[in-house]
Amino acid sequence: MSLDPDDLSPLRALGHRMLDDLFDELDALRAGPVWRPMPERVRQAWDAPLPRAGLPATAVYDAYRELVAPFAVGNRHPRFFGWVHGGGTAIGMLAELLAGGLNANCGGRDHAPIACEGQVIRWAAEMLEFPDDASGLLVTGSSIANFIAVLVARRAALGASVRRDGTGGAALTAYASAASHLCVSRAFDMAGLGSQALRLIACDDTGALQYAALQQAIAADRRAGLHPFMVVGTAGSVDTGAIDPLAAIADICAAEQLWFHVDAAFGALAMLSPRLRPLFAGLSRADSVAFDFHKWAQVPYDAGCIMVRDAGAHRAAFAREVAYLRREPRGLAAGEPWPVDLGPDLSRGFRALKIWMTLKTVGADRLADMVEHSCALARRLAAAVDAEPRLERMAPVALNIVCFRDRRGDDARQAALAADLQEAGEPVLSTTTIAGRTALRAAFVNHRTTQDDVDAIVPAVLAAGSRGG
Numbered sequence: 001m002s003l004d005p006d007d008l009s010p011l012r013a014l015g016h017r018m019l020d021d022l023f024d025e026l027d028a029l030r031a032g033p034v035w036r037p038m039p040e041r042v043r044q045a046w047d048a049p050l051p052r053a054g055l056p057a058t059a060v061y062d063a064y065r066e067l068v069a070p071f072a073v074g075n076r077h078p079r080f081f082g083w084v085h086g087g088g089t090a091i092g093m094l095a096e097l098l099a100g101g102l103n104a105n106c107g108g109r110d111h112a113p114i115a116c117e118g119q120v121i122r123w124a125a126e127m128l129e130f131p132d133d134a135s136g137l138l139v140t141g142s143s144i145a146n147f148i149a150v151l152v153a154r155r156a157a158l159g160a161s162v163r164r165d166g167t168g169g170a171a172l173t174a175y176a177s178a179a180s181h182l183c184v185s186r187a188f189d190m191a192g193l194g195s196q197a198l199r200l201i202a203c204d205d206t207g208a209l210q211y212a213a214l215q216q217a218i219a220a221d222r223r224a225g226l227h228p229f230m231v232v233g234t235a236g237s238v239d240t241g242a243i244d245p246l247a248a249i250a251d252i253c254a255a256e257q258l259w260f261h262v263d264a265a266f267g268a269l270a271m272l273s274p275r276l277r278p279l280f281a282g283l284s285r286a287d288s289v290a291f292d293f294h295k296w297a298q299v300p301y302d303a304g305c306i307m308v309r310d311a312g313a314h315r316a317a318f319a320r321e322v323a324y325l326r327r328e329p330r331g332l333a334a335g336e337p338w339p340v341d342l343g344p345d346l347s348r349g350f351r352a353l354k355i356w357m358t359l360k361t362v363g364a365d366r367l368a369d370m371v372e373h374s375c376a377l378a379r380r381l382a383a384a385v386d387a388e389p390r391l392e393r394m395a396p397v398a399l400n401i402v403c404f405r406d407r408r409g410d411d412a413r414q415a416a417l418a419a420d421l422q423e424a425g426e427p428v429l430s431t432t433t434i435a436g437r438t439a440l441r442a443a444f445v446n447h448r449t450t451q452d453d454v455d456a457i458v459p460a461v462l463a464a465g466s467r468g469g
């Protein structure tokens with residue numbers, strides 16, 4: 001019983017309309033609000049019973065236009081500066097359509113979507129200056145990429161038995177800066193090592209890990225009979241964009257035989273820029289790197305990546321033979337490696353296509369220029385903040401993130417100010433805590449952002465601050 005309509009032409013016409021609407025939305029982005037809260041009527045519409053009978057696709061699309069499209073996150077908009085959200089591209093949007101059309105299952109087997117993923121992984125290796133034969137896998141995002149890195153490092157530290165018997169009480173310890181992302185700590189919790197196994201090392205006043213404190217923590221754990229096995233460097237911290245001393249961490253990992261992983265969720269893309277790459281010296285010596293194509297590379301969500309230098313170590317953490325997934329020398333069940341051997345997912349969509357099409361269309365050089373432009377915009381905002389006595393800058397600008405505060409208000413007022421701006425459809429800023437105080441935070445990740453968009457931030461914050469004050 002096919003679910004396809006007998007006559008596809010009305011759906012084809014609807015598809016054309018959808019595509020036109022999407023391009024119209026892109027054309028009109030700048031004129032609209034950055035974000036709109038869902039009105040009560042829309043919230044209530046999301047509590048309908050399971051539809052027993054189908055509706056015409058045009059009616060369902062009308063519901064999408066009414067309930068979904070106007071109330072999305074807003075990260076396509078050039079004035080979206082919250083968290084670390086990429087803006088997406090038109091070519092990536094089209095690639096998603098093509099991937100949906102193919103409906104390929106990318107858990108394994110011998111077909112072009114797997115070859116496409118292999119190509120993207122080799123490009124990632126080139127960008128990170130990893131060896132050509134490094135292994136990698138596309139995943140939802142850096143949260144899962146960091147988790148996979150912990151599992152690979154755990155397997156490398158404890159050997160094959162950990163996959164059968166668990167950690168058996170092995171007192172593994174690992175190290176990351178206090179500014180590392182929450183997902184790093186959660187990775188240790190999910191890997192059964194406990195989040196306490198991750199020692200959070202103090203940062204200096206630029207937000208980068210203090211190397212001496214790392215050395216001391218490793219030595220103290222060794223003296224206590226524990227088993228240090230991994231250091232996670234951060235290359236672009238979520239709060240301020242700070243970069244850990246990666247080369248020094250690489251040295252200590254080599255000397256102490258520790259797995260060196262880098263969370264470069266957005267920072268990795270700066271490796272494309274000859275001007276920014278020196279800031280990341282040491283990253284290419286990592287055993288593994290987690291990063292996202294959906295952040296600074298502008299690929300539509302979701303598109304994360306884990307890269308592992310030693311392909312054998314990567315495979316050893318996940319591969320297992322079972323009859324129904326047997327590899328054959330020829331036919332569809334041929335091909336090597338299968339992504340199922342490199343991560344927890346068996347069924348997976350065709351994420352590689354939107355990355356392949358984006359990179360081929362934009363080219364690495366333009367991406368590098370865009371990354372540099374984002375950093376220049378961040379410096380521009382920092383200068384505007386510094387020039388405004390009512391504002392206070394809260395952290396140095398290492399890359400593309402500016403943290404500041406309205407001196408006229410307390411912590412609660414900063415958060416209220418961000419929410420006021422969001423609800424007014426004005427620039428979206430997020431908040432974080434710097435040295436115990438709430439900061440407004442602008443991250444420049446969107447390729448559509450211009451100097452005019454940056455210049456609108458300070459006046460908008462001052463006006464909102466005056467209204468609320």
Ligand SMILES: Cc1ncc(COP(=O)(O)O)c(C=O)c1O
Nearest residue numbers: 084141142143181236237238265
């Ligand atoms: C430094 C860092 N690590 C990890 C993550 C988590 O990445 P994802 O949201 O893709 O899982 C982020 C997200 O912003 C991040 O900035």
